[in-house]
Amino acid sequence: IKVQTTSRTYPVIIGKNLISHLSNILSNIELAPTKMMVITDETVSTLFRDRFERELKTIGIDYFFHVVPSGEKSKSFETYYECMTAALTNHLDRRSLMIAFGGGVIGDLTGFIAATYMRGIPFLQIPTTLLAHDSAVGGKVAINHPLGKNMIGAFYQPHAVIYDIQFLETLPIDEIRSGFAEVVKHGLIKDPLFVDWLVQHVHHLQQLKEEQLLTFIEKGITIKAEIVSEDEKELGTRAFLNFGHTLGHALEAALGYGRISHGDAVAIGMLFALYVSNQTFGIDLGYERMKEWFQKIGFPTSVHSSISSEQLCERMKNDKKSVNNEIRMVLLENIGTPKLVNFDEKTIYSLLQQWRGGAI
Numbered sequence: 001i002k003v004q005t006t007s008r009t010y011p012v013i014i015g016k017n018l019i020s021h022l023s024n025i026l027s028n029i030e031l032a033p034t035k036m037m038v039i040t041d042e043t044v045s046t047l048f049r050d051r052f053e054r055e056l057k058t059i060g061i062d063y064f065f066h067v068v069p070s071g072e073k074s075k076s077f078e079t080y081y082e083c084m085t086a087a088l089t090n091h092l093d094r095r096s097l098m099i100a101f102g103g104g105v106i107g108d109l110t111g112f113i114a115a116t117y118m119r120g121i122p123f124l125q126i127p128t129t130l131l132a133h134d135s136a137v138g139g140k141v142a143i144n145h146p147l148g149k150n151m152i153g154a155f156y157q158p159h160a161v162i163y164d165i166q167f168l169e170t171l172p173i174d175e176i177r178s179g180f181a182e183v184v185k186h187g188l189i190k191d192p193l194f195v196d197w198l199v200q201h202v203h204h205l206q207q208l209k210e211e212q213l214l215t216f217i218e219k220g221i222t223i224k225a226e227i228v229s230e231d232e233k234e235l236g237t238r239a240f241l242n243f244g245h246t247l248g249h250a251l252e253a254a255l256g257y258g259r260i261s262h263g264d265a266v267a268i269g270m271l272f273a274l275y276v277s278n279q280t281f282g283i284d285l286g287y288e289r290m291k292e293w294f295q296k297i298g299f300p301t302s303v304h305s306s307i308s309s310e311q312l313c314e315r316m317k318n319d320k321k322s323v324n325n326e327i328r329m330v331l332l333e334n335i336g337t338p339k340l341v342n343f344d345e346k347t348i349y350s351l352l353q354q355w356r357g358g359a360i
């Protein structure tokens with residue numbers, strides 16, 4: 001799949017056992033790096049470093065690994081600084097290559113390092129989670145500030161994304177479900193037939209067949225690539241990718257990052273966005289069908305009662321996408337037809353209370 005942006009056009013290659021072709025892939029994208037720095041996390045390193053290193057050794061280019069702790073905490077100033085130190089002490093130059101080998105955390109961190117090391121050097125995404133079908137494509141890279149997630153970042157496109165599904169075999173079910181939420185999101189904002197296909201064919205997320213996985217990933221990436229190609233810097237349609245994320249992000253922040261997976265939070269957020277769409281446009285987008293299906297495949301479908309709607313509204317207002325204290329949501333006029341709508345806080349509060357079955 002080709003991603004075409006004003007800053008770069010690059011391929012997303014999807015398949016099994018792709019890393020054995022790394023050397024070919026590098027020459028196809030005309031990269032002959034002086035050196036390679038692979039950034040990965042402890043979990044991925046334990047599972048796959050040997051396998052990956054076997055391939056790297058055959059290429060004949062100098063490389064080294066830099067392993068960071070697993071999880072969101074690595075999108076920090078400290079880890080960023082340590083990676084920069086490693087790059088400098090290993091004498092990476094402008095023609096060296098950074099490789100992000102891991103999930104969304106590693107992709108976002110490595111991309112931001114690559115964007116800023118010597119004002120930008122090439123990088124590759126080799127995603128190892130289902131969620132990273134989303135995060136590795138599109139060039140949004142960032143680390144977190146204690147005051148806000150993804151607040152320090154850049155738009156910086158990789159030279160290629162190599163999505164080798166052999167790495168997904170070890171992914172825990174919670175992580176599969178988390179990534180699957182973004183697959184559903186891509187369908188809901190762009191492709192009603194794909195949504196029907198998903199609802200009819202996916203009854204659980206355990207032991208997914210390889211061909212099913214490939215179908216989701218390919219479809220999800222195609223939709224993401226189309227949107228990013230239209231609007232790299234999020235001046236217009238790219239905002240549709242935030243479907244389900246207004247409440248989703250608020251929920252993650254209110255519960256504390258890591259207490260709920262990104263995908264579970266987005267699943268709840270998508271149900272709320274469907275509800276608000278139904279109310280706003282006076283239509284029925286199959287809310288009940290979606291909710292039942294979400295329950296069947298293991299998503300939570302409501303906000304825990306310990307979190308107040310006031311708290312959530314406050315968080316939604318502070319979203320970096322909101323302007324003038326209004327809350328901006330992506331709604332659906334139909335499955336596959338998204339629309340941005342601004343609400344004042346009071347309206348969202350009432351809708352949220354109604355949806356939660358509480359007092360308005």
Ligand code: NAD
Pocket residue numbers: 041042043044047070071072075102103104105106108128129130131132134135136137138139140141150167168169170171172175178262
């Ligand atoms: P992650 O990278 O932390 O991976 C989740 C967990 O799975 C980690 O503990 C990791 O060590 C482990 N893991 C990774 N690959 C594995 C494998 N093959 N087998 C077993 N375990 C494995 O998180 P994620 O869910 O992939 O990504 C979340 C991050 O992505 C967030 O920081 C989010 O902000 C970011 N994100 C970015 C974008 C974007 O456009 N840049 C989009 C969505 C999400």
Ligand code: ZN
Pocket residue numbers: 182245262266
């Ligand atoms: Zn997301």
